[in-house]
Amino acid sequence: MAKIRVENVSKIFGKKITQAEELVKKGKSKSTILKETGATVGVYDASFEVKEGEIFVIMGLSGSGKSTLVRLLNRLIEPTTGQIYINDADVSKMNKTQLRQVRRNSINMVFQNFGLFPHQTILKNTEYGLKVRGVPKEERKVKAEKALENAGLIDFKDQYPKQLSGGMQQRVGLARALANDAEIVLMDEAFSALDPLIRKEMQDELLELQQNMKKTIIFITHDLNEALRIGDRIAIMKDGQIIQIGTGEEILTNPADEYVSSFIEDIDRSKVLTAENIMVKPVTINPAHDGPKMALKRMKDEQVSMVLAVTPPKQLVGYITADDALRCAKEGQTNLINCVQQDILTVPHDLLLEEVLPIISDSKTPVAVMKNDQLVGVLIRGVVIEALAKETSAEVTAHE
The missing domain is CATH 3.10.580.10 (CBS-domain)
Structure with a gap:
């Protein structure tokens, strides 16, 4: 079952948007559209589905459009064209009230900078999404403590963010997203600011939590090793376009073009291939x-x-x-x-x-x-x- 369905979604920034839309339909390149209209295509006619319970990784270099794409899913950025469906409901046509309900109940987002409130305890930070949803005080405390326990942070619930390491703060951000019991978690470069050892630990943490909670996760990264390690499927982007979607094995075995081939050139397959x-x-x-x-x-x-x-x-x-x-x-x-x-x-x-x-x-x-x-x-x-x-x-x- 498709939890998220994206159909022909584009995001164009700047002036002459209508003209730029027509050039997208004609298949003109991002650079050509910029030259002819002055408009920048952030996401270029993207279409894909995300299955319920999978970790779907969107990866690409800086400027590839991956962060813009993930923000289109919950309309933090408004799409220029196309449709976005969550549970078969068209998000792109929702009014503000409907969209607010989706953001509160169905989707949570974890950012690179953690987004923790410095003057609130770890427990209060974890409760925040539940508080916004109007969950009663005792119930949200129970849910938040359970999420912190799953993340190995229950002993730190009365401390403040500045008392925790960067990796632990990131874990709190993840626990907060999961405590809200959202069906879908969007993670934008969530581990990028961490040192390699903590980053690997967080990847392990995410995979372990996913085994128990079976969330639908959209994970944004520029690191192919990270994508291959955690992704059930991977979408590789370049210049706003999705170049290839597949499992790690499919991408390693059958790269779609020279661009994808250059990505996988230095991958140690013994660290990716499984039994x-x-x-x-x-x-x-x-x-x-x-x-x-x-x-x-x-x-x-x-x-x-x-x-x-x-x-x-x-x-x-x-x-x-x-x-x-x-x-x-x-x-x-x-x-x-x-x-x-x-x-x-x-x-x-x-x-x-x-x-x-x-x-x-x-x-x-x-x-x-x-x-x-x-x-x-x-x-x-x-x-x-x-x-x-x-x-x-x-x-x-x-x-x-």
Whole structure:
């Protein structure tokens, strides 16, 4: 389900806006429109959807239009053309009262500068959005304290912003947005002012909170590493236009043009690719149902020397080698229950390749990939090495 839908939205600043609109429709470039009309196209005919519960990252360099675009979503900036739908309601046509309700109840925004009130305690800061909405005092205190507890800040609730580090202040800003129980959170360069270590911690914090709260988050950044790390999908912008939308894997694998290619040129794929990206389909067999001869036939047909033992629905039991199956056949076993070896390593589907490498290098068997306690794939050492070799080859080609 689309939580947010943006259709052909443009924002034009300056004079001769109508003339500039016509040039946008004709597909003229931002620089051409500026030269011919003196008008600046901040956002150029943008269209996209954001699914409920996803982190949708909009990224680009300074001047790309990303911050303008996010402010159009709640009409902090008025769109020149196009429609913006939130829960299928057209925000671009709402009157002031309707828009105020959407801002209070549906959307919250987290800025780079935290936006905390210096003379109010952390608890009062966190309660602010709830107070504006008219939530009763005791109820907003309970909700604010819960948000601070989730953010690891409950012990600091009676302190003031100046007593907290920059990273902790940012965490308060995030807690305040989540305390308001808004369906949608807009985050404009929220972590950009933080030092690298705190920034990574905040990214982890956001991902952990998202697992529990399942908000719809629009996250603005100029940092591709950050986008790849936290985004379910990423929109890359240039000169007000959306150049490409896709998952991190899609953008790394199939960049839309040279501009996107230049962005991903220096990305360390081992820090981006996950076990799920490089796993292969496992060869499996049900040990309670199938016998040794069936296992040997599967191995021969698939040209492998072992199969994974799995019981419905995709519950991993262990593995069976060709030697195990031959032994059980000689013993007259009718199933494979007594043939299964259980010393197989497993990894979660979203484990990064850099963390997979030491595990698979020390494993005598392929490594099983699990998702929601079910087998979804297998990692084979040769495939992992091939994935890294492709990256090295791409780096060599890029520098030739």
